[in-house]
Structures are given as C-alpha cells and as structure tokens.
Amino acid sequence: xxxxxxxxxxxxxxKAIGLISGGLDSTLAARVIAEQGIAVLGINFSxxxxxxxxxxxxxxxxxxxxxxxLRNEALRAGAxxxxxxxxxxxAEGYLDVILRPRHGYGANLNPxxxxxAYMLRAARAIMLEEGADFVFTGEVLGQRPMSQHLQAMQTIxxxxxxxGFLLRPLSARLLAPTEPEKRGxxxxxxxxxxxxxxxxxxxxxxxxxxxxxxxxxxxGCCYLTDIVYAARFADLVLHLPxxxxxxxxxxxxxxxxxxxxxxxxxxxVVGREEAENNFxxxxxxxxxFLEAPFVSGPLGFVHVLPGAPTPTRAERELMxxxxxxxxxxxxxxxxxxxxxxxxxxxMLRVKPLPESAPLDAYRIKTDYDRQAxxxx
Amino acid sequence: xxxxDRPGVTRRLDTRGSYCPRPVIDTDKAMRExxxxxxxxxxxxxxxxKLDLPAWCRAHRQRLLAVEEEGRLIRVLIMKVGDSx
Numbered sequence: 001x002x003x004x005x006x007x008x009x010x011x012x013x014x015k016a017i018g019l020i021s022g023g024l025d026s027t028l029a030a031r032v033i034a035e036q037g038i039a040v041l042g043i044n045f046s047x048x049x050x051x052x053x054x055x056x057x058x059x060x061x062x063x064x065x066x067x068x069x070l071r072n073e074a075l076r077a078g079a080x081x082x083x084x085x086x087x088x089x090x091a092e093g094y095l096d097v098i099l100r101p102r103h104g105y106g107a108n109l110n111p112x113x114x115x116x117a118y119m120l121r122a123a124r125a126i127m128l129e130e131g132a133d134f135v136f137t138g139e140v141l142g143q144r145p146m147s148q149h150l151q152a153m154q155t156i157x158x159x160x161x162x163x164g165f166l167l168r169p170l171s172a173r174l175l176a177p178t179e180p181e182k183r184g185x186x187x188x189x190x191x192x193x194x195x196x197x198x199x200x201x202x203x204x205x206x207x208x209x210x211x212x213x214x215x216x217x218x219x220g221c222c223y224l225t226d227i228v229y230a231a232r233f234a235d236l237v238l239h240l241p242x243x244x245x246x247x248x249x250x251x252x253x254x255x256x257x258x259x260x261x262x263x264x265x266x267x268x269v270v271g272r273e274e275a276e277n278n279f280x281x282x283x284x285x286x287x288x289f290l291e292a293p294f295v296s297g298p299l300g301f302v303h304v305l306p307g308a309p310t311p312t313r314a315e316r317e318l319m320x321x322x323x324x325x326x327x328x329x330x331x332x333x334x335x336x337x338x339x340x341x342x343x344x345x346x347m348l349r350v351k352p353l354p355e356s357a358p359l360d361a362y363r364i365k366t367d368y369d370r371q372a373x374x375x376x
Numbered sequence: 377x378x379x380x381d382r383p384g385v386t387r388r389l390d391t392r393g394s395y396c397p398r399p400v401i402d403t404d405k406a407m408r409e410x411x412x413x414x415x416x417x418x419x420x421x422x423x424x425x426k427l428d429l430p431a432w433c434r435a436h437r438q439r440l441l442a443v444e445e446e447g448r449l450i451r452v453l454i455m456k457v458g459d460s461x
Contacts, residue, residue: 042435044397046397046401053395053396053397056395056396056424057395057396057422057424070423070424070426070427071424071427071428071431072396072397072400072424072427072428072431075400075428075431075432075435076427076431078431078432078434078435078436079430079431079432079434079435081435082434082435082437083435084435084436084437085432085435086404087397087400087401087404088401089397089398089401
C-alpha cells in the first residue's frame, strides 16, 4: 500500500494501534485504517489460551506439516497488508481475568467482556508508549453475544481507559463518532457500517481487496469458550490446594489427550494421536509416563498435583489398564505396560479395561460449579 | 542473547526449546535493540519460524537474508534496515 500519509494539526503522521488476530474482521479493519494513510502498528496478544498457537504446536509435532496449520495468522495478515504486527505476551495477570471476572462468564469459562477490557488496557499502554493517537479493533456490532453488543462495547471502552479513543472501523458509522473522527485524524465517511453475525459483506470486501487467504472464522480463538477445555480447567482449579494457582504447564496440559481424574490429586492424560504423544514427551519430559512397549498404542502422562501422594501400586495398575484399553493390545489377557519416570522403570502386567467398562467415574465433569471456580 | 561467532552477524538469539509465539516475540524484541545495518541470527527448533520470521520481515520491512536448516536446527538471518514504520 503506498498512500499519502494522514497528518495531524501539528504535521505529524496519525498513528494507530490495531488489535490484529489475522482473522477476517481484524484484517479488514486494519486495511480500512491503513488505507487512510494512517501508520498502523498491529498488536497480537498471546494469553496462553489461544487455540491457533496450540494447533501450530501440534502441527509442528505431527507427521504431516501443513504450512497453513503452522503459520501465525496475525503475522501473515501483517505481511499481506504491509503493516507491522507485534506479538505481545499477556499471559501474566490473565489468570486473574479468568478467575475474577467482574462481568462473569459466557457459555463456558470465557470472560469475554473482562478479557477485551484487559487487552485494551494493554493496548492503551502500548499506544502511550509508542506515541500513537488511538486504538482500533475488528469488533462488529452484534456479532458476538457476550462482548459485541452495544452495551458491552461501551462497557469495554469505558473500562479500558480508552473512552473516545477506541475506534471500531467496521461498525463505526453505526456508533457515536470518536475523537479521531471528530478531530479529522480519520475520515468517518470511509469507515463502515457493518452489524450482525453474518460475514457476507466482510467476505465481499476482502475479495475486492485481494485478501483471499484469510482463515475461516471458527467461533473465536479462545480455549475458554470450549466446553471440554473449560471443564478441564475447572477440574484443575477446584482440585488445586487452597491458595495454589494453575501454572503455565498445567494450562498447556489441558489442551491435549483424554483426561481421567482418578483421585483428587491424580490425573491420567492419554494421547489420542502421535502428535499428542510427542507433545506430552516434549513439554513434560520428566513424566511419569505409561506405555505398552510391545504393541502400538498411546502414551499416558501421569499428573500428580502438588502435595498429593505418589500413585499407589493399585493406582498405577488401574492407569496401565486404562492405557491398554486404547492400544492394539486391548484384547490381550495380560498386557505389559511400562511405568517410567526418568531412569526408573517398572513393568506392570494388567488386563486392559474392556471397551464396555464404564469410565464415567473418571471422566471430567462438565456440570461443575462456575461460581466456585470464579472466586478461587 | 549471545555473542555471534559467524561473520557478519551482530547478535545471536537462541530460541531452541521454545514454541510459538515465543521465538517471534523474542526476535521482535532483539531487532528493536539493533541498529540499521546490523544482523540478527536466530536459532530455532520450532519449524513454525520458517513461516513466521519471513512474514515478520515482510510486515516490518526488514531484510530476510537467509533461512537455513541443518537437521532440526533452523537458522534465520535478518538484517535491520530501519525502524518499523
């Protein structure tokens, strides 16, 4: 894009901070602003709960390495638009957003309103640090039920400390003019008036702009909107000792495998594919692991919470029988399963749990008490 | 970040063992500390950097000099052209 720079009263170029995920809306919003000759610095926040980061890690650890699965979409969007995008780690402090949401949760443990306000407070700090003039996002009025209706958007703006300096270019002409518009830094007439859940117009605009390599929107990037992930997170939080918080590794572990809660302090995580087995080995190399060495099958990772006792012989055998159920040795009368931790190894001989065996007692429950999680 | 042993390289950033998006975050920070004309060498074992760092260079208008692979080791050389726009 080669355009005349848009200048302020003092002759300096207008500069904006844009939240860019690399999805359709934020990419279009960045284009709408950059097309006005405004210098844009894109920001992509990493919270530790982003599905796309995890899918990329899994893609790198799997057999087939699809480039579209590996790339960072925010950087790809920046490259396509010739807009610099900075990835900013926002994980520190994010647990407080999840566990102390002033505005509560969406369908699962997604604290969307608090999350947006938290991200925009961080964007405001970058705006001040960079000497930028305003912040913009790809939010669309009425697109998401919790955080993109008018009242929520106003709350988010107020709580972010950006009142008057937060622009939503895709819906701007349906909203009150912001300071950048009033001051002539942004031409309001070139902003859009999109609302609602359908993205038909965005697709048309993207096609017209030659932006044809944008991933399909898939209901957002956040793991906390996922019913299974949220239940695992709740299970972890509710079983931690009083005063303890989930670690970065705890949060990572929730993203892979089948999870079985065996006792309040003991969980078994069973890989579902080779990439997940590799993921467990890569990120949790200390184990303990369970694996049937003479038949193909999954890897099991044993997660013992701080302060909990090490697994008893009976618990190790139960986990070995569970592992056996998911491997090629499932019909064996007696299956050898290795339990190993570092250099130490123990061979267990167990009858695999039959496929008909009920596992409900061990599965993570999805009907947890969200209020109990909220105030931990 | 360590001192380089490769001719023409100003600084070396070893990101091995870290996964996306950490190598990009660290590269961005390191590049902001370089002066125009200086070269950063990034070592990585996350294959995502083969896509991410070229994209980062295009977005930030910095010069990508090389992306090399030796087994699992990925080496990326980037020259700082100037500050990002």
